[in-house]
Amino acid sequence: MARLYILLFLVQIVLAVCALISCLSAEEGQIRVLPRIVWALIILFFPLVGSIAWFLAGREPKPGAAGLGKIWPAGSAAERQPRRPLAPDDDPEFLRSVQDRAKQQDEELFRRWEEDLRRREDDLRRRDDPPREGDRPEV
Structure with missing residues (x-):
């Protein structure tokens, strides 16, 4: 006993x-x-x-739990408050804005790289092409 x-x-x-x-x-x-x-x-x-x-x-x-918990009325504090993300990286709107900003920065960087590449190619062409006999020198 x-x-x-x-x-x-x-x-x-x-x-x-x-x-x-x-x-x-x-x-x-x-x-x-x-x-x-x-x-x-x-x-x-x-x-x-x-x-x-x-x-x-x-x-x-817990949702879906069976037992005596079902007899209590719904409408707890957690259910009355609107669901919001706990952290910025859980918020789809924030993630979308980060992606849009990164895409814009990438496009701007790519545009500057293309401009720089064109400028360098033009400089190389001018240096490599000797002036021909009918051409005027650049001023």
Whole structure:
């Protein structure tokens, strides 16, 4: 019988540790009903009940997850806010503007290279072609 109590105690501790880690690592928009610090205190002071309450009521259920999370009303803080990229490199509009700017810079550089190449070719032609007898010297 003592082994059963030890096993149940260890399960309770593992559940509380998992709930505490989940609570502390959750994003602000994923926490429901109470603030994060209150959830952490509930989990610490009432490990079994607090852990079960956290997993059922405290965190936002993952999309497509089955279970008791479906009974809570939709409309969490995360759903009410419009989705926006987290970083500039996740924003398609920003990426498109970077690509357009790079394309314009590449075209400008290519145009300058072509002009420089034409100028150099013209200079080489003038140097290599000796003046013919009917030609006037350039002034």
